[in-house]
Amino acid sequence: MNMPLLRVDNLHKQYGNVEILKGISFDLMRRETVAIIGPSGSGKSTCLRCINYLELPSIGHIYLEQEIIGEKKLRDGSLRRMNDTELAPQRQEIAMVFQLFYLWPHLTVRDNVAIGPMKVRGLSREQAYELADAMLDKVQMRHKADAYPDRLSGGQQQRVAIARALAQQPKVILFDEPTSALDPELVGEVLNVIKTLAQEDRSMILVTHEIRFAREVADRVIFMDGGKIIEQGTPQQVIDHPQHERTRCFLGQLESGYDLQGATV
């Protein structure tokens, strides 16, 4: 049976009177990388934040392996919002990597990665350090395990943040523009790590302005504008042969900055 790992079903989000998301629906299959692209303000971050319940959807539901996230089914069939304690195990299944890395400045790299597994999953320090070192290996940051974050470049900090997300052993990883706060020369090292994860067949949703990279690593691309999905399909369909004028216009504006057909990262 080919059931989606994650299902976003008719997601709406309203702030005050303003509707930011206007009915977003898509599936993430196991081992799939989905890239979300679209203009600034189109609701990409809001969508990711709703998926792991950092924001409450106004309407609609998120399902992880058919289980509804953030809501508990009562005996009479109605749904009740979960409290934070009830939500914690579900949140563990969906890791998020942000534009800014939010590492703890007073903890070493190793402790930054190990603290979650110790606090949330109850691993011993020894077990958590072993896990942290393995994850730091994956992002090629093991040699900095004893350093403090302020001694690292932005690209290195972001790689540690990715190791921290991996240490959560999540089913899904959400990336929200993980390279857009980085100096241009540091972007490649982070994209390389994400590419490796995509090649390992992890299940990921990647919001990015790096269109060339999306084209290279994504199995599917979603173009959002004005809180809606305008089109989705393979990178070839959406990026190389967009069907909608808005997609064409967005990609056209980017073209001056990116060489869509050019060499890959």
Ligand SMILES: Nc1ncnc2c1ncn2[C@@H]1O[C@H](COP(=O)(O)OP(=O)(O)OP(=O)(O)O)[C@@H](O)[C@H]1O
């Ligand atoms: N907490 C909030 N309260 C009110 N409005 C919000 C809030 N968060 C986001 N918005 C609005 O929602 C819209 C979508 O924002 P969002 O951050 O999701 O866009 P985005 O597609 O991620 O943009 P970018 O590419 O610039 O990151 C914007 O108009 C923003 O001002």
Ligand SMILES: [Mg+2]
């Ligand atoms: Mg955003």
